[in-house]
Amino acid sequence: MEARRGTWYAVTAYVLWGLSPIYWNLLPDIGATTLILSRIVWSVPILIAVLAFTGKLSSFAASYRSWRPRLITAAAAGFLFINWALFVWSVANDHIVDASLGYFINPLVSVGLGVVILGERLRKVQWIAIGIAAAGVAIMTIAVGALPWISLTLAFSFGTYGLLKKQPETPPPVVSLLGETSLIAVPALIYAVLFNDPTGPTFGTSTAVSIFLVGAGVVTVVPLLLFGGAAKRIPLSMVGLLQYITPSIQLFLGVVVYGETLSSEELIGFIAVWTALALYSADSFRAKQPRVKPIPLD
Numbered sequence: 001m002e003a004r005r006g007t008w009y010a011v012t013a014y015v016l017w018g019l020s021p022i023y024w025n026l027l028p029d030i031g032a033t034t035l036i037l038s039r040i041v042w043s044v045p046i047l048i049a050v051l052a053f054t055g056k057l058s059s060f061a062a063s064y065r066s067w068r069p070r071l072i073t074a075a076a077a078g079f080l081f082i083n084w085a086l087f088v089w090s091v092a093n094d095h096i097v098d099a100s101l102g103y104f105i106n107p108l109v110s111v112g113l114g115v116v117i118l119g120e121r122l123r124k125v126q127w128i129a130i131g132i133a134a135a136g137v138a139i140m141t142i143a144v145g146a147l148p149w150i151s152l153t154l155a156f157s158f159g160t161y162g163l164l165k166k167q168p169e170t171p172p173p174v175v176s177l178l179g180e181t182s183l184i185a186v187p188a189l190i191y192a193v194l195f196n197d198p199t200g201p202t203f204g205t206s207t208a209v210s211i212f213l214v215g216a217g218v219v220t221v222v223p224l225l226l227f228g229g230a231a232k233r234i235p236l237s238m239v240g241l242l243q244y245i246t247p248s249i250q251l252f253l254g255v256v257v258y259g260e261t262l263s264s265e266e267l268i269g270f271i272a273v274w275t276a277l278a279l280y281s282a283d284s285f286r287a288k289q290p291r292v293k294p295i296p297l298d
Helices: 002-024 032-053 059-063 067-092 096-116 124-144 149-165 173-194 207-233 236-242 245-257 264-288
Strands: none
Touching: 002 207, 002 236, 002 245, 032 067, 032 173, 032 207, 059 173, 067 096, 067 149, 067 173, 096 124, 096 149, 096 236, 096 245, 096 264, 124 236, 124 264, 149 207, 149 236, 173 207, 207 236, 236 264, 245 264
């Protein structure tokens, strides 16, 4: 039951992340720096409200009485900030292809970390699925034509974040995410007050802009909570491979909704990773089915 719930948490999180470009393009005049600061700062009161509403606000301090969860949360916050900041920088500096490639590479990083560090074992069909996915990603990487350092940084930062969320000492999803965003929010607030010079609309410019920026916190928090819940319930290898849902949806939106072009290499890679996902999912489903003993005829 927990594994099934974790799978649905992961699928829902990845679908929401995949659809997120629709939200971020509602008010394109807002600067990238304002957007990332709003995502960080508004996540904190939203998470506090969630804990207060569920009556678990007192559990926050109790979850950090020892050093182990504090260190894990601090490390997770660092990798989460690297991922968020580099993604926004990539979008603002015309490296969207490199950024999207990072989220195609990331599932392979998660699977690798699950096998090497957590000792997760894959069946033969699952190894075949991983190989097909890796081939698809390699085709897309070659199409870029250069060492994709942006893609690799995005992939390894979020892959490591998922590994940290998998640790048994990691607090529950809402608590740990509040701890992470609180740590990031401190330097974000300092930067916003002392150094940020917004080039576009910001909070208070209009009611619509203010609602949009507060909503950025909601759009940020919900899938991260679902992701944290999934990482606690299902193998990291499965968390990783299901993540192909996100870049696949984003690729669909880019081509169909926003009119971006799709190269033949990207199409081949797209087909490869979805074939791998189908194989992996089918094998996982088959392995969970109870074996029925044959009924003797005599």
